[in-house]
Amino acid sequence: MTSGNPTSPPVAVAAPRRRLALVAELVQRYLDEILAEHADVTDGALADYIPELTRVDPSKFGLALELTDGFAYESGDARTQFTIQSISKPFTYALALDRIGNDAVDRKIGVEPSGEPFNEISVDDRTKTPKNPMINAGAIAAVSLIPAADPQERFAQILDFYSACAGRPLDVDEDVYRSEKASNSRNRAIAYMLQSFGVLDDDPDDVLDVYVRQCAIRVTSRDLAEMASTLARGGVHPATGRRVTSAAAVQRTLSVMMTCGMYDTTGDWVTSVGMPAKSGVGGGILAVLPGQLGIGVYSPLLDENGNSVRGGRVCRTLSARLGLHFLSVTRESRSIIRATRDVAPRVRVYELHGDLLFAGAEQTLRTVENDRADVDVAILEVSKVDDINDTARAMLAGMRESLTAVGKEGYVVDPDRRVIPTDGRSAGAVVFGTVEDAIAAARDHVETQAGNANRVG
């Protein structure tokens, strides 16, 4: 593969990562730590049934996490390019749903978990159609459902759609494309079987060529996180706010990812990670927390099911550490900041409500960070917060640490000590029982700072 190739086009993504020191420090630390925890794992093997895939660097390890407002974090080799492989499947399926509607797609592809390997030569016993769009049979059928005059136009539509989700023009790794094309008997068997059952209306070799090409599209972990975040926002691209596909297509796609995305290990995945996800034999994993964020991981050593070993471990740890299991965060996903008000010169109160979980805490800290030019003391009023998890607690405590390092302050107003308990778990936080007390302390702080500045001056 050409991931390290100096002639490959530059990856045109996002502004410098360290833009926001405070949030970057906290969230960045989580991600870096999680990556470091799994860095020594060398289990697994490169996919070798596509010969070109054995030429990638097995040590590469990248992670990116993107919030649904388009803000992204990266750790490790998050800009290394690799081929998307089966992570293409949900996107082509979404495109087919969007273009011809659920009923027309359902006539050709089922939505039931197969419990079989991804390249099984099989159709459903009763319907004689592929069991789901996440195995090769269903994915090849999905390609054939994209309306187009010819294979070139069909591929162009697919590439355009993936690029719109990633927010940059993607391209194909020609070496991987040619390599899979030359070693593709299994998928040819599948395509001809589908033709014999009347699932494919077009020439099987033409359809397969588009499928192999789509699998060879190059992405980075950062791209995957952005594509995942687009799905998390129900089909709206996080950075541009542009709708790239319908909410209905995304809902259906995420459902199928949830039940079929990780092949025969899907049950374990849903239980322990709890995010709709898709893996590819290129070493990538894409995971979506609807309404909140998207994740992209890359590590090319695979387990016996064709899933990235370290990628899977990272997703498990992220889910556990940041509280991302979808069944624990189905409640509040709208803005956590209800109102802000300036209560004294350079003192601002942020009124929070709803459930304060990872994404909400991240959003709060980022807002405080953005206000830093105008605000010396940030007061977070959390009395209307319904629930908070340990990650959010630690983040609020960490916020103060970062602020005091630059002569500023962060206080929490938490009358019932529900949010920041007294058991020392969030030792860094300064907690007040009333807003008035917090404001009085804030005024003192601003005056002291001004006094110090005068003395120095």
Ligand code: GLN
């Ligand atoms: N291109 C690969 C194939 O069709 C994709 C498989 C995968 O990533 N699981 O076999």
